[in-house]
Amino acid sequence: xxxxxxxxxxxxxxxxxxxxxxxxxxxxxxxxxxxxxxxxxxxxxxxxxxxxxxxxxxxxxxxxxxxxxxxxxxxxxxxxxxxxxxxxxxxxxxxxxxxxxxxxxxxxxxxxxxxxxxxxxxxxxxxxxxxxxxxxxxxxxxxxxxxxxxxxxxxxxxxxxxxxxxxxxxxxxxxxxxxxxxxxxxxxxxxxxxxxxxxxxxxxxxxxxxxxxxxxxxxxxxxxxxxxxxxxxxxxxxxxxxxxxxxxxxxxxxxxxxxxxxxxxxxxxxxxxxxxxxxxxxxxxxxxxxxxxxxxxxxxxxxxxxxxxxxxxxxxxxxxxxxxxxxxxxxxxxxxxxxxxxxxxxxxxxxxxxxxxxxxxxxxxxxxxxxxxxxxxxxxxxxxxxxxxxxxxxxxxxxxxxxxxxxxxxxx
Ligand code: ZN
Ligand code: ZN
Numbered sequence: 001x002x003x004x005x006x007x008x009x010x011x012x013x014x015x016x017x018x019x020x021x022x023x024x025x026x027x028x029x030x031x032x033x034x035x036x037x038x039x040x041x042x043x044x045x046x047x048x049x050x051x052x053x054x055x056x057x058x059x060x061x062x063x064x065x066x067x068x069x070x071x072x073x074x075x076x077x078x079x080x081x082x083x084x085x086x087x088x089x090x091x092x093x094x095x096x097x098x099x100x101x102x103x104x105x106x107x108x109x110x111x112x113x114x115x116x117x118x119x120x121x122x123x124x125x126x127x128x129x130x131x132x133x134x135x136x137x138x139x140x141x142x143x144x145x146x147x148x149x150x151x152x153x154x155x156x157x158x159x160x161x162x163x164x165x166x167x168x169x170x171x172x173x174x175x176x177x178x179x180x181x182x183x184x185x186x187x188x189x190x191x192x193x194x195x196x197x198x199x200x201x202x203x204x205x206x207x208x209x210x211x212x213x214x215x216x217x218x219x220x221x222x223x224x225x226x227x228x229x230x231x232x233x234x235x236x237x238x239x240x241x242x243x244x245x246x247x248x249x250x251x252x253x254x255x256x257x258x259x260x261x262x263x264x265x266x267x268x269x270x271x272x273x274x275x276x277x278x279x280x281x282x283x284x285x286x287x288x289x290x291x292x293x294x295x296x297x298x299x300x301x302x303x304x305x306x307x308x309x310x311x312x313x314x315x316x317x318x319x320x321x322x323x324x325x326x327x328x329x330x331x332x333x334x335x336x337x338x339x340x341x342x343x344x345x346x347x348x349x350x351x352x353x354x355x356x357x358x359x360x361x362x363x364x365x366x367x368x369x370x371x372x373x374x375x376x377x378x379x380x381x382x383x384x385x386x387x388x389x390x391x392x393x394x395x396x397x398x399x400x401x402x403x404x405x406x407x408x409x410x411x412x
Contacts, residue, residue: 001368002291003340003404004299005063005396006333009056009255010307011322012348012361012380016315024306024315024351025362026379028322032330033364033378036343040366042375043388045396047346051358056307059346060258062393064238064300071261073160074230080150082257085142089234092158092189094226096141096149097166098122100219101201105173110166111147112221118209119143122221125203131195134188139196141224144253151226153192159185164227165197174225193226200224237263242401245295249286250302251278259300274304276321280328288332291339298404302346303329310349318351340367340403342396343378363388367403 015021046052047059048068057078058068072078076093087093098119100109126141137155144150161181165174177193179186201223204210210220238246240263248259249267251274256266269286271279283303290296303325309318333341345361362383364375373387391399401407 001338001340001404002297002299003342003367003400004287004291004301005342005344005400006301007060007063007303007344007346008306008322008325009302009304009346010310010349010356011345012350012359013310013318014348014350014352014357014359016351018315019319023380024318025322026381028319028326030322030326030330030378032326032334033343034376035334036330036341036366037364037378037382038376039370039372040341040364041370041373041388042362042364042378042383042386044360044380044383044386044390045344045363045393046358046360046390047393049392050360053356053358054347055356056346057254057258059393060255060300060302063344063346063396064258064262065241065394065397066235066262067394071233071235073233075228076150076160076230077232078230078254078257078261079144079228080142080152080232080257081260082253083142083144083150084256084260085140085150085152087152087232088154089232090154090158091232092153092160093230093232094151095228096151096224096226098147098149098221099223099225100221101174101223107167107170107172107174107223107225109219110170110225113213113219115147115213115218115221118213119147119149119221121209122204122207123149125207126200126224129196129199129203131192131199133195134192137192147221149224151196151224153189157185158189158192159183160189160229160231161186162190162193162229164229165193165225166227167225174223189229197223197225235261239263242298242397243406244298246298246300247290247294247296248300248302249283249290250300251283251304252302255302264300265296275308276305276317278303278305280324284329284332287329288336291336298400306345307349310351311354313351313354315351338368340365340400342400344396360390363391365399365403370403
């Protein structure tokens, strides 16, 4: 039997005055999700643990059955797999910004005028970088969206216990990277990183992309500033762990990165942007096609928009987006039989907080032979009374594998 975890990113919320003390999910007209609640079993979930405010990455790791406190070594490695950079255990990965530095070494724009085009060419140049003192260290850059990029250091004797080069404010030089634990590996990595930063300026300051930007009065992207060091951890592929053939359907690099980390196949989609303006028809068609026609038997699906509306504090947008997903996506998923659907959010992103909080999120499982409960609506309040009660993210895979009949008996 096939199964899916469908994550509505950041959909959970708190009661809002202007919605008569309802949450956006309560206020939204969602007949299809409510129908799933009627046919299924519901509850609430702490994706990591009660009161812990999860990132989307750590929440998804937990829901996929990994202990985020063990495998989450910082954002760098996940950003790297998010931009499809093949990292291997032991690599040290960093998130980076293309920034603008003046001839005195002062950062004048941390985001290089939010550069949008040309970073691929800059990266091509940067990937020829070799440091004289560290010829055995492989230095790999990869552009991400906008001014963002990823840096990976590969080689012997490296450490992720190093500080950030990001000065955090403009008008300062890039911060000197230092070892955080006094180890020889960290000292070496810090030295490499300081040399890499200096070298990016040398290599980029007269690059044609930047000469063109200067000509057009735009800040040149002439230095790369790394932060968020993380060592790429060793993780057991999810397919081995649960004996499944899994795939991920997601919009953002961050979630795709988590999926690649877990060894899932990542399904490419066109015209899918994340946020509230995304192409939900494409997402729906991809899900249906994968469930019906592929060999994959397990899916992680992430739809991003509700989180964006939450971060923006935009009630109307959050309600409307939830309604749109219900109408465009859930209506068709409801027609699938013989598929277990676990519907959830990875965390709450309350309108009032504009960030993630530790409030538990509503969950439901709909599929063959699920013991239904009396809950007839899918929202934060109704599902409190559901038969799944209150679970943790780390329970989700076990419950799904049990329903899908992939579990093995513990004991005789
Ligand atoms: Zn999230
Ligand atoms: Zn978020």
